[in-house]
Amino acid sequence: MTTRILVTGATGFVGAAVARKLVAGGHAVRTLVRPTSDRRNLEGLGVDVVVGDLTDRPSLVQALEGCSGLFHVAADYRLWTRDPASMFKANVEGSRNILVAAGEAGVTRMVYTSSVAALGVGTDGIPGDEDTPVAFEDMIGPYKQSKFKAEAEVRRLIEEEGLPVVIVNPSTPVGPGDVKPTPTGRMIVEAAAGRMPAYVDTGLNVVHVDDVANGHILAFEKGLVGERYVLGGENMTLAAILAEIAQITGRAAPKVRIPHTLIMPIAHAAEAWTRLTGGSEPFVTVDGVRMARKKMFFSWDKAKRALGYEARPARQALADAVGWFRENGYCP
Numbered sequence: 121m122t123t124r125i126l127v128t129g130a131t132g133f134v135g136a137a138v139a140r141k142l143v144a145g146g147h148a149v150r151t152l153v154r155p156t157s158d159r160r161n162l163e164g165l166g167v168d169v170v171v172g173d174l175t176d177r178p179s180l181v182q183a184l185e186g187c188s189g190l191f192h193v194a195a196d197y198r199l200w201t202r203d204p205a206s207m208f209k210a211n212v213e214g215s216r217n218i219l220v221a222a223g224e225a226g227v228t229r230m231v232y233t234s235s236v237a238a239l240g241v242g243t244d245g246i247p248g249d250e251d252t253p254v255a256f257e258d259m260i261g262p263y264k265q266s267k268f269k270a271e272a273e274v275r276r277l278i279e280e281e282g283l284p285v286v287i288v289n290p291s292t293p294v295g296p297g298d299v300k301p302t303p304t305g306r307m308i309v310e311a312a313a314g315r316m317p318a319y320v321d322t323g324l325n326v327v328h329v330d331d332v333a334n335g336h337i338l339a340f341e342k343g344l345v346g347e348r349y350v351l352g353g354e355n356m357t358l359a360a361i362l363a364e365i366a367q368i369t370g371r372a373a374p375k376v377r378i379p380h381t382l383i384m385p386i387a388h389a390a391e392a393w394t395r396l397t398g399g400s401e402p403f404v405t406v407d408g409v410r411m412a413r414k415k416m417f418f419s420w421d422k423a424k425r426a427l428g429y430e431a432r433p434a435r436q437a438l439a440d441a442v443g444w445f446r447e448n449g450y451c452p
Contacts, residue, residue, distance in 0.1 A: 123148065126150045126151070127190075128193055132161070136161035141334060143166065158299055175209070177221065180217060188229065189340065191336060192230065197303075199263060199303050199411075200261075212269045215274060229340060231287075231340050240254030241254075241417075275346070288336055288350075294327070304324070311361075312442045318378045319358045322412035322414075323357045331351070343426070357415070359374075380412060391406060
């Protein structure tokens with residue numbers, strides 16, 4: 121049976137992958153798109169587009185009309201911003217607005233896209249998971265803080281308002297369709313172009329964006345309301361990630377490791393220069409360096425056990441990302 125499902129953030133990286141999966145599965149997909157959004161990820165998808173904003177209630181009512189499902193994927197994802205308040209407004213208030221509106225519209229199934237940024241990081245070599253202890257004070261920077269508060273608000277809506285929401289926490293998605301690109305995508309572009317001669321000692325959980333999208337569908341179909349599921353892949357040090365990209369591109373892997381204490385002044389200078397020149401997000405940020413002191417390693421055993429979620433090797437995800445960036449002119 122065909123159902124109509126609203127996807128927010130479908131012009132973005134993860135949201136577009138979710139929309140593609142839903143269309144391939146035979147669902148009628150509607151997307152909420154801001155007037156200024158880059159719509160390249162929607163080309164040829166055949167989705168219904170409603171122009172609006174998470175702060176514009178009438179547009180939310182219009183977008184949700186006739187929908188039985190919702191994937192709220194939209195988020196302001198940056199590691200640096202001149203205006204933290206706008207990020208909190210988008211990620212916290214925006215999430216509240218769309219979920220409440222969906223409840224009032226009679227939507228019977230919702231998936232909220234959180235992030236591992238809102239979870240606790242493991243210690244002593246043990247990856248973090250859905251139950252790793254964490255507090256707001258552990259959150260570094262406006263992005264993590266806003267996602268932590270947003271997930272807390274979603275939990276409140278589930279418990280107090282009875283909204284039928286399942287939460288997913290993607291790790292670090294890479295792959296095709298990263299049009300912006302994301303902070304991780306920017307790193308891949310620089311590495312593929314041979315512009316990353318050194319690295320810091322950190323680590324990420326790398327996952328193919330299409331696997332994350334599939335995890336969203338599984339959460340929609342099988343997830344328990346009020347539960348959260350890490351949608352992850354392979355835990356890798358940054359050195360290993362750059363080595364894989366070097367092998368994919370036929371370049372030499374960087375061998376120089378820079379201490380965090382040495383790169384921090386560079387990050388301060390980069391942010392100061394960006395403020396002075398009015399440029400976009402600097403490549404190196406103070407919050408990014410602070411986050412890099414901990415390896416963001418996670419386990420997705422719960423999603424595998426409860427949802428049947430699987431993830432392909434990180435090498436394939438990185439190869440698909442490099443291939444897409446090359447084909448679309450982001451790097452040589």
